[in-house]
Amino acid sequence: MKINELRDNDGARKARTRVGRGIGSGKGKTAGSGHKGQKARSGVAINGFEGGQMPIYRRLPKRGFKSLNKGDFQVLNIGRLQQAIDAKKLDAKKPITVETLVEAGVVGKVVDGVRLLAKGELTAKVDITVTGASKGAVEAVEKAGGKVTVA
Numbered sequence: 001m002k003i004n005e006l007r008d009n010d011g012a013r014k015a016r017t018r019v020g021r022g023i024g025s026g027k028g029k030t031a032g033s034g035h036k037g038q039k040a041r042s043g044v045a046i047n048g049f050e051g052g053q054m055p056i057y058r059r060l061p062k063r064g065f066k067s068l069n070k071g072d073f074q075v076l077n078i079g080r081l082q083q084a085i086d087a088k089k090l091d092a093k094k095p096i097t098v099e100t101l102v103e104a105g106v107v108g109k110v111v112d113g114v115r116l117l118a119k120g121e122l123t124a125k126v127d128i129t130v131t132g133a134s135k136g137a138v139e140a141v142e143k144a145g146g147k148v149t150v151a
Helices: 079-087 097-104 135-144
Strands: 074-077 112-115 127-130 147-150
Touching: 074 079, 079 112, 079 127, 079 135, 112 127, 112 135
Parallel strands: 074 112, 127 147
Antiparallel strands: none
């Protein structure tokens, strides 16, 4: 194969529809907008408009409360921590921090920190430093002989 023989697979590229280019194109004259009316004009933005009736997003009550100060924490279950230790991604003998968890790929992008939760089973003795931890998670780590530091 030569470089001049390279080309896309059949159907890999589809030409865009050029509207308003004659009756033979199938999208000529009104260019798919139908005849007259508000939607046939340019500059129409009627998302959520229900023909003068009160729109559903205004009929329904607002619910709940979203705290502005609530942190965006990555969740780490102790079962997932044990999995990473078993897979040799983490060394249980060394102290585990948020940075080592990210490097090992146990948690993704950390915004406000990592919160340790008690789902799963932990058998390894670990010394872990996280942003937050549930009571159950702290008990489980201490039961395994480890220590949780909340920083």
